[in-house]
Amino acid sequence: MSVRELVVLGTASQVPTRHRNHNGYLLRWDGEGILFDPGEGTQRQMLRAGVAAHDLNRICVTHFHGDHSLGLAGVIQRINLDRVPHEITAHYPRSGQRFFDRLRYATAYRETVALTEAPADSDGVLAQTPAYTLEARRLSHPVESYGYRLVEPDAVRMLPDRLAAHGITGPDVGRLRREGSLGGVTLEEVSEIRRGQRFAFVMDTRLCEGVHALAEGCDLLVIESTFLDEDVQLAKEHGHLTAGQAATVARDAGVRHLVLTHFSQRYSDPEVFERQARAAGFTGELTVARDLQRVPVPKRR
Secondary structure, three states: OOOEEEEEEEOEOOOOOOOOOOOEEEEEEOOEEEEEOOOOOHHHHHHHHOOOHHHOOEEEOOOOOHHHHOOHHHHHHHHHHOOOOOOEEEEOEHHHHHHHHHHHOOOOOOOOOOEEEOOEOOOEEEEEOOOOEEEEEEOOOOOOOEEEEEEOOOEEEEOHHHHHHOOOOOHHHHHHHHHOEEOOEEHHHHEEEEOOOEEEEEOOOOOOHHHHHHHOOOOEEEEEOOEOHHHHHHHHHHOOOEHHHHHHHHHHHOOOEEEEEOEOOOOOOOHHHHHHHHHOOOOOEEEEOOOOOEEEOOOOO
């Protein structure tokens, strides 16, 4: 049975707290696992969440501030220690290559796993598989930062009532799907497009074109909301979003499920983030993320 869910490993910004680890998020997408922004302590959080190194297929780093990348060293070494049997691909800003190299080889260990480096240096497609296309978009932060977007290809959904009306049953259904027409009946007459699911991961950034492009039409949007709305000027100065700004982006983009995360230690009440997001007009499903939480990708429309 396929599983599509977000496993939240950490939700703190800049420094961890008693209740929040540094960043870390695993997206389970059917048989694949994509690890986003492994901050310090991610390896232990994976253990607590029941996530194994064998579950990983890709690692995506938005930028090289410590709370988003210091866990890379431990995760990469654990991948090799556990002798993960498949190739793993790492994506990150090309301008941070020196930081990636230092973290990959922070200490001595035996390399046993093929780790492919596929950095991003512009907006565009990073990977294309039968299951999804992975895209990157430039964000606005004091250091170069990219957000990531995963798009499932659209598919065809056969409509039983229309098939029955044309007397098409059994193996003929598959033949019609493959060939596009059968006995004068076209595929378009008995089917509809099933829109592929969409996921986006947006971390440290001010409002910019990239944020809106990543969020557009997402079923699940994971987005930073480091500050509350009353601290909007601080957010702008440091290259971050407020809860209201993140929710406004989600509202305008038609997001179905919004996950707010990356919270400043200055705030002790997570419910305020939810209230400000609702006040901004977002009416979809909303999660104020907490460590070790699991958030399912919404079912297809």
